[in-house]
Amino acid sequence: xxxxxxxxxxxxxxxxxxxxxxxxxxxxxxxxxxxxxxxxxxxxxxxxxxxxxxxxxxxxxxxxxxxxxxxxxxxxxxxxxxxxxxxxxxxxxxxxxxxxxxxxxxxxxxxxxxxxxxxxxxxxxxxxxxxxxxxxxxxxxxxxxxxxxxxxxxxxxxxxxxxxxxxxxxxxxxxxxxxxxxxxxxxxxxxxxxxxxxxxxxxxxxxxxxxxxxxxxxxxxxxxxxxxxxxxxxxxxxxxxxxxxxxxxxxxxxxxxxxxxxxxxxxxxxxxxxxxxxxxxxxxxxxxxxxxxxxxxxxxxxxxxxxxxxxxxxxxxxxxxxxxxxxxxxxxxxxxxxxxxxxxxxxxxxxxxxxxxxxxxxxxxxxxxxxxxxxxxxxxxxxxxxxxxxxxxxxxxxxxxxxxxxxxxxxxxxxxxxxxxxxxxxxxxxxxxxxxxxxxxxxxxxxxxxxxxxxxxxxxxxxxxxxxxxxxxxxxxxxxxxxxxxxxxxxxxxxxxxxxxxxxxxxxxxxxxxxxxxxxxxxxxxxxxxxxxxxxxxxxxxxxxxxxxxxxxxxxxxxxxxxxxxxxxxxxxxxx
Amino acid sequence: xxxxxxxxxxxxxxxxxxxxxxxxxxxxxxxxxxxxxxxxxxxxxxxxxxxxxxxxxxxxxxxxxxxxxxxxxxxxxxxxxxxxxxxxxxxxxxxxxxxxxxxxxxxxxxxxxxxxxxxxxxxxxxxxxxxxxxxxxxxxxxxxxxxxxxxxxxxxxxxxxxxxxx
Numbered sequence: 139x140x141x142x143x144x145x146x147x148x149x150x151x152x153x154x155x156x157x158x159x160x161x162x163x164x165x166x167x168x169x170x171x172x173x174x175x176x177x178x179x180x181x182x183x184x185x186x187x188x189x190x191x192x193x194x195x196x197x198x199x200x201x202x203x204x205x206x207x208x209x210x211x212x213x214x215x216x217x218x219x220x221x222x223x224x225x226x227x228x229x230x231x232x233x234x235x236x237x238x239x240x241x242x243x244x245x246x247x248x249x250x251x252x253x254x255x256x257x258x259x260x261x262x263x264x265x266x267x268x269x270x271x272x273x274x275x276x277x278x279x280x281x282x283x284x285x286x287x288x289x290x291x292x293x294x295x296x297x298x299x300x301x302x303x304x305x306x307x308x309x310x311x312x313x314x315x316x317x318x319x320x321x322x323x324x325x326x327x328x329x330x331x332x333x334x335x336x337x338x339x340x341x342x343x344x345x346x347x348x349x350x351x352x353x354x355x356x357x358x359x360x361x362x363x364x365x366x367x368x369x370x371x372x373x374x375x376x377x378x379x380x381x382x383x384x385x386x387x388x389x390x391x392x393x394x395x396x397x398x399x400x401x402x403x404x405x406x407x408x409x410x411x412x413x414x415x416x417x418x419x420x421x422x423x424x425x426x427x428x429x430x431x432x433x434x435x436x437x438x439x440x441x442x443x444x445x446x447x448x449x450x451x452x453x454x455x456x457x458x459x460x461x462x463x464x465x466x467x468x469x470x471x472x473x474x475x476x477x478x479x480x481x482x483x484x485x486x487x488x489x490x491x492x493x494x495x496x497x498x499x500x501x502x503x504x505x506x507x508x509x510x511x512x513x514x515x516x517x518x519x520x521x522x523x524x525x526x527x528x529x530x531x532x533x534x535x536x537x538x539x540x541x542x543x544x545x546x547x548x549x550x551x552x553x554x555x556x557x558x559x560x561x562x563x564x565x566x567x568x569x570x571x572x573x574x575x576x577x578x579x580x581x582x583x584x585x586x587x588x589x590x591x592x593x594x595x596x597x598x599x600x601x602x603x604x605x606x607x608x609x610x611x612x613x614x615x616x617x618x619x620x621x622x623x624x625x626x627x628x629x630x631x632x633x634x635x636x637x638x639x640x641x642x643x644x645x646x647x648x649x650x651x652x653x654x655x656x657x658x659x660x661x662x663x664x665x666x667x668x669x670x671x672x673x674x675x676x677x678x679x680x681x682x683x684x685x686x687x688x689x690x691x692x693x694x695x696x697x698x699x700x701x702x703x704x705x706x707x708x709x710x711x712x713x714x
Numbered sequence: 715x716x717x718x719x720x721x722x723x724x725x726x727x728x729x730x731x732x733x734x735x736x737x738x739x740x741x742x743x744x745x746x747x748x749x750x751x752x753x754x755x756x757x758x759x760x761x762x763x764x765x766x767x768x769x770x771x772x773x774x775x776x777x778x779x780x781x782x783x784x785x786x787x788x789x790x791x792x793x794x795x796x797x798x799x800x801x802x803x804x805x806x807x808x809x810x811x812x813x814x815x816x817x818x819x820x821x822x823x824x825x826x827x828x829x830x831x832x833x834x835x836x837x838x839x840x841x842x843x844x845x846x847x848x849x850x851x852x853x854x855x856x857x858x859x860x861x862x863x864x865x866x867x868x869x870x871x872x873x874x875x876x877x878x879x880x
Contacts, residue, residue, distance in 0.1 A: 182840055182841065194729055197734075248761065294820070334761075334764060337764070341762050352755070352757055352759040352763070353757045
């Protein structure tokens with residue numbers, strides 16, 4: 139008998155997402171992914187000074203503030219034809235790489251990890267601190283790793299559980315989908331707590347270059363910081379040494395904690411590698427981290443490309459300015475195009491429209507109707523294809539393009555897990571790809587830092603190109619696209635400027651690609667496809683569904699956080 | 715630890731009208747509080763706020779609050795009421811502010827003194843302007859903040875005075 143499963147909102151994500159699915163024979167089918175909050179940023183930006191857009195764009199979201207600001211200033215620079223100084227390019231790359239490392243690590247330990255790690259098991263008598271210590275020492279030389287340390291952690295977890303205030307440690311403990319041995323659970327929870335402390339440090343890199351953190355400053359034309367190695371008020375050697383120290387700490391944490399933990403956990407779950415969460419297997423990366431110039435994709439450390447149907451023999455190119463390639467559709471979203479609710483037209487973001495037109499059920503509702511509009515997320519497509527973006531997409535494209543560092547990391551990890559390359563197309567593959575990418579980013583951070591020092595030592599301290607700062611120097615009408623590879627995937631901001639003001643602004647965020655609703659041809663988005671056929675053992679405990687959705691690191695980008703003081707439940711799981 | 719004896723942390727979303735009142739209030743305080751007090755725009759952030767909370771000796775949070783009061787009402791919570799209040803406040807962020815406070819407790823790094831100055835919002839629609847009653851409430855909220863700061867600073871002074879007499 140079929141049951142309707144509703145998870146709303148999906149927790150431990152950024153933003154507001156609702157998932158519905160039919161449960162038949164312990165498998166999920168007919169999956170519906172709905173973004174349940176309207177994002178009106180585009181409307182806010184119309185009529186503003188393009189140089190200020192980043193400050194609003196970075197407030198879309200509580201996580202990727204850096205990436206929205208970056209995409210925004212790049213869109214304006216593209217429209218106005220501004221090249222930024224070499225130092226500015228390196229500093230932006232350092233900030234982006236630091237964001238990736240922070241985001242991936244926090245995502246694993248604090249948002250996604252508890253889909254794999256059973257906290258109650260870590261607290262149980264079955265979790266032996268001595269065994270946890272032995273395992274820790276066998277996978278890494280990271281310390282503390284003695285039995286006394288793990289016993290202390292266990293005491294701490296027990297204290298929290300006994301207090302009855304689980305807070306962040308709320309979960310479906312004891313669920314059959316949890317498979318780690320109790321001592322590995324204990325090890326992982328210990329590192330959950332250590333990662334909390336570590337993540338406070340890496341963000342200091344943003345404060346150095348952006349003046350403050352959270353919400354660092356940005357500027358169209360470069361970076362808002364001056365470099366003078368001997369001046370105490372600007373970027374000097376002392377601050378650069380701090381950056382170097384934080385990079386070294388990040389490298390140690392990723393290599394000695396995050397990656398060994400991922401491999402230890404993945405070994406236990408390896409049999410899921412080929413069965414869970416295979417998505418659309420269409421992958422897209424806009425590419426990022428220009429070694430020279432944003433207009434030369436060939437110079438990107440993270441390559442650009444498209445892979446369709448998992449065919450890694452054939453990597454296609456993409457063009458963000460080609461009106462026929464990237465288009466957004468609204469037949470199953472709560473918008474209209476020029477008053478037409480059932481418009482089957484796809485609009486390129488330069489001509490995009492954000493006109494809300496809600497035809498869903500009156501809230502609170504039991505069920506959405508996937509034959510009508512059912513999401514505030516539009517349906518973006520590349521040449522008509524639903525795409526997956528994010529670390530796995532970047533990994534697949536880099537691998538397919540022959541990137542040696544990616545190939546070596548992936549081959550080595552899969553060999554240890556005894557899995558074929560095809561196992562990447564899965565929930566586990568997505569989580570693994572993110573960890574491997576974190577390792578690549580700490581290596582990149584080291585290289586970028588050395589590049590920056592070397593460039594400053596040539597006497598180049600320029601950080602800002604002011605030639606087009608004055609709006610009088612702008613064309614009457616111009617348009618541009620700014621993009622980056624955010625931790626969660628390809629992010630694009632498309633801008634049209636007219637008479638020195640923003641005429642139109644459209645953002646397609648990574649999660650819009652991944653959480654996309656259906657299009658008129660019935661083609662589903664990445665989440666919907668990935669959750670299809672996911673097993674579900676206990677009908678009111680959606681551990682397996684959450685594991686797959688969290689593997690994408692959803693970011694619904696709505697960022698409202700005021701609601702009812704009477705304490706609505708954090709999550710409703712309805713079974714009908 | 716923070717170099718500031720008192721940290722004022724504004725949180726909220728500037729592009730959701732009254733949801734951003736915590737940041738508007740923070741900006742209204744610029745130049746009106748002693749220079750050694752740290753003013754931090756926490757925006758909509760999640761985990762990056764943990765370090766700020768843990769480093770603070772005395773933490774004053776500014777935010778929009780659902781207090782079931784008329785729009786523009788200013789509400790103050792102290793001490794143990796603060797985590798209780800945030801715990802009941804649902805979040806759609808990756809991590810709620812209540813969880814940040816819990817994590818600080820877990821790390822034994824909870825601020826010695828904590829308070830919230832909240833303002834009841836009228837609208838959370840997309841937009842950058844505050845609604846009239848909320849904008850008009852800012853001066854009163856500034857006074858509330860200054861009263862709390864005075865209490866906290868006087869405690870400091872009394873403590874110093876006691877230490878001197880010893």
